[in-house]
Structure formats: structure tokens, C-alpha cells
Amino acid sequence: MSLLEIENLFVEVDGKNVLNGVNLSIEEREVHILMGPNGSGKSSLMMSLLGYPHYKIVQGKIRFAKEELNSMPIHQRVKLGLAVSFQSPPEIRGVKLRDLVRLSAGVPIWDQSKEPEETFASPFLQKVGLSPETFFDRDVNVGFSGGERKRSEMAQIFAQKPKLMILDEPDSGVDIDSLKMIGRNLGEYIKESHCACLVITHYRHILPYLKPDLAHIMCGGMIVKSGDPYEMFTRIEEKGFCEYLGLCPPGIKDKIEKGIKR
Numbered sequence: 001m002s003l004l005e006i007e008n009l010f011v012e013v014d015g016k017n018v019l020n021g022v023n024l025s026i027e028e029r030e031v032h033i034l035m036g037p038n039g040s041g042k043s044s045l046m047m048s049l050l051g052y053p054h055y056k057i058v059q060g061k062i063r064f065a066k067e068e069l070n071s072m073p074i075h076q077r078v079k080l081g082l083a084v085s086f087q088s089p090p091e092i093r094g095v096k097l098r099d100l101v102r103l104s105a106g107v108p109i110w111d112q113s114k115e116p117e118e119t120f121a122s123p124f125l126q127k128v129g130l131s132p133e134t135f136f137d138r139d140v141n142v143g144f145s146g147g148e149r150k151r152s153e154m155a156q157i158f159a160q161k162p163k164l165m166i167l168d169e170p171d172s173g174v175d176i177d178s179l180k181m182i183g184r185n186l187g188e189y190i191k192e193s194h195c196a197c198l199v200i201t202h203y204r205h206i207l208p209y210l211k212p213d214l215a216h217i218m219c220g221g222m223i224v225k226s227g228d229p230y231e232m233f234t235r236i237e238e239k240g241f242c243e244y245l246g247l248c249p250p251g252i253k254d255k256i257e258k259g260i261k262r
Contacts, residue, residue, distance in 0.1 A: 002025040002026060002027050002063075003026055003027055003028045003030075003064065003065060003163060003164060003196050004024070004025065004026040004049075004062075004063070004064050004164055004196070004198075005024075005025050005061075005062070005063040005064075006022050006023060006024040006025070006045075006049075006060070006061075006062050006063075007023060007060050007061045007062075007063075008021050008022075008023060008059060008060040008061075009021065009022040009023070009045075009048065009057065009059070009060035009061070009062065010057070010058045010059035010060055011044060011048045011055050011056065011057055011058065012055075012056050012058055013044070013054050013055055013056070014054070017221060018041055018044040018055070018221055019041050019044055019045060019048060019221045019222070020041075020220060020221035020222045021060070021221075021222050022041070022045060022060070022218075022221070022222055022223055023223065024216065024223060026164065026196050026198060027196070028163070028194065028196055029190075029194045029195070029196055030196050030197075030213045030214070031190060031196070031197045031199065031210050031211065031212040031213055032196075032197070032198050032199070032212060032213065032214050032215070032216065033199050033201060033207070033212045033214070033215040033216065033229045034198055034199065034200045034201075034215075034216050034218065035200070035201060035202060035215065035216070035217055035218070035232075035233075035236070036217050036218035036219055036241065037219060037241050037242075040218040040219045040220065040221070041218045041219075041220070041221040041222070042168075042200045042218050043087075043168065043200070044221070045218070046084060046166050046168055046200065048062070049062060049064075049069070049077075049082065049084075049166060050074060050077065050082070050084050050166075051069065051072060051073060051074045051077050052074070057070050064077070064080055064081075064082060064164070065080045065081055065163060067080055078160070080163070081161075081162045081163030081164060082162060082163070082164055082166070083157045083160045083162035083164070083165050083166070084165075084166045084167075084168070085150075085153040085154070085157055085165065085166070085167045085168060085170060086153070086168050087168040087169040087172060087173075087200075088149075088173075089141055089149045089150070089152065089153050090141065091139070091140065091141045091142045091144075092139065092140035092141065092142075093139050093142055094139060095139060095140050096109075096110075096136075096137055096138065096139065096140070097121070097125070097130075097135055097136070097137075097138055097139070097140050097141075097152060097155075098110055098118055098121040098122070098125075098132075098136050098137070099121075100140050100156060101120075101121035101124050101125065101155050101156055101159045102120055102121050102159070104156040104157070104159040104160045105120070105159040105160060105161070107120050107159075118132075118136065120159075121136070121155075121159070122136065124155040124156075124158055124159050125155050127155070127158065127185060128151040128152075128154045128155045128158070128181070128182075128185055129151055129181045129185075130148065130151050130152065130155065135148075135152075140152065146173035146174050146178075147173075147174040147175055147177075147178025147179075147181075147182075148178075150170055150173075150174055150178065150182055151178065151181070151182065151185075153170075154170075154182060154185055154186070158185075158189055161193065162195060163195060163196065164195065164196045164197070164198065165186075165190075165195055165196070165197045165198070166197075166198045166200075167186070167197065167198070167199045167200065168200045169200055169201055169202070170182055170186070170199065170201070170206065171183075171201055171203055171205055171206045172201075172202070179205060179206065180209075182206075183205075183206045183208070183209030183210065184209055186206075186209060186210060187209040187210055187211070190210065197210065199212070204229075204230070204233040204237075207229055207230065207233070212229045214226060214227070214228075214229065215227060215228065215229035215232045215233070217232065217236075217241065217245065219241065219245060224245060225245060
């Protein structure tokens with residue numbers, strides 16, 4: 001059995017269909033790329049895998065680490081080894097970054113009276129290029145740059161030691177130096193921990209660091225094409241999604257079929 005199996009998954013939010021029969025299988029240690037036009041269902045798939053309450057499964061199954069996730073709450077999915085990195089990590093005032101990294105691993109917040117020198121979170125911060133001296137005592141993401149927020153997320157995820165990482169556009173909103181560091185850190189972690197990874201992205205820049213096994217394109221709430229990541233990105237950059245897939249943009253096809261002009 002695969003680490004992650006998604007079978008004919010239909011999901012709705014407030015009565016509106018957002019996923020329309022997704023099928024996907026990811027094996028242990030595999031890295032998959034997920035791409036597609038805006039509004040194609042990529043983030044909806046991520047939120048459905050996470051178990052966000054507004055995303056209601058109306059048909060199909062999600063299995064992870066041999067467990068069915070359909071009705072499993074978020075915290076239990078995380079305990080099974082599922083970790084998610086968001087495109088725009090929020091600010092959390094009053095929570096120190098060191099403590100969130102510790103809590104991500106199930107380690108209590110730092111108590112200086114019991115532990116004079118913090119030794120758990122600091123190595124994770126160093127690994128992602130955040131100086132403990134500078135970021136150790138700061139509120140989570142408050143005043144952080146885009147790249148620093150992404151690195152903060154990486155530190156938290158690495159501390160979790162997940163079986164599968166789902167990364168929502170880890171390469172967006174960062175400069176080239178942050179991209180290189182994030183890419184190298186992710187690539188090293190995947191190799192060292194044998195962690196599987198599903199990366200949502202619009203760009204090929206991060207591919208050399210992750211060495212993905214397979215890419216998928218979503219359109220209209222389903223995966224419509226899978227194949228070699230480098231070949232697919234090359235074709236998409238040349239033609240765009242619509243011409244490459246031979247499909248109309250989401251929402252336009254229905255209008256054309258109903259005789260409504262663009």
C-alpha cells in the first residue's frame with residue numbers, strides 16, 4: 001500500500017464543489033510536484049488532506065500510513081506523520097518561535113529554570129539559516145520577511161519529523177538566496193529522513209534541489225495529467241496550461257458550452 005492514497009475524491013465547501021474526482025498515489029520517499037492554473041483545486045486538495053472542517057468529503061477516500069483519514073481530526077493526522085507548510089504563514093503574537101518549534105515536536109515550551117540553555121529548537125533554527133541569537137526570542141513571524149517566514153515554517157516541519165510534507169508554494173515571495181537555502185534544506189532533509197513530499201508550485205526553480213519523481217497538473221478540481229516534471233514544465237512555459245492540456249481555463253468551458261461569450 002502507498003504512503004498516501006487518494007481515491008476518487010470529491011469535496012465541497014459551502015455546497016460548492018472544489019474537488020471533482022481526484023486520484024493520487026505517493027509512495028514512501030517519493031517527491032511529487034502539483035501545479036495548475038489558479039483556482040484549479042491545488043489548495044483545496046491540501047486543505048482536504050489536512051482535514052480542515054469547511055472541506056466536506058462527499059465521495060471517495062483518503063488513506064495515509066494505512067489509516068483512513070476521511071473523518072480523522074487534524075491533530076491525529078499530524079500525529080500520523082502529515083505536515084503542511086502554508087504559502088503565507090501567519091503572525092502569532094505572544095508565541096516565541098523557539099517554543100513553537102518545540103511544540104511541533106511534542107516538546108514542552110522552554111523553561112529556563114529546568115533547562116538553563118535551550119538546546120532543542122536552536123539547532124533547527126540554525127539548520128534553516130535563522131540565527132538563534134536573533135530569532136530565538138521573537139514572536140512567530142512578527143516582522144519576518146517572506147523568506148524568513150518560509151524558513152520558520154521549515155524549522156517547525158523538520159522538528160515534527162513527518163512521513164509526508166505538503167508544501168504550498170515554498171518558492172513564492174522569496175529572494176534567490178532564500179530560495180537556494182530553502183531548496184537545499186528541503187533536499188537534504190528529504191534525503192536524510194526518507195520523507196515523502198508533495199510540493200505545490202508554479203515554477204521550476206526549486207526542482208533541482210528536490211529531484212522530483214513525478215508531476216501532476218490540476219484543472220477543474222481534478223488531476224488531468226501526470227508525467228516527467230522537467231518535460232511538463234518546459235511544455236507549459238512554452239504553451240501555457242490551456243494549450244498544453246487542450247482544455248479551456250476553469251470556468252470558461254462552461255460559459256462557452258452555454259453560449260456565453262467571454
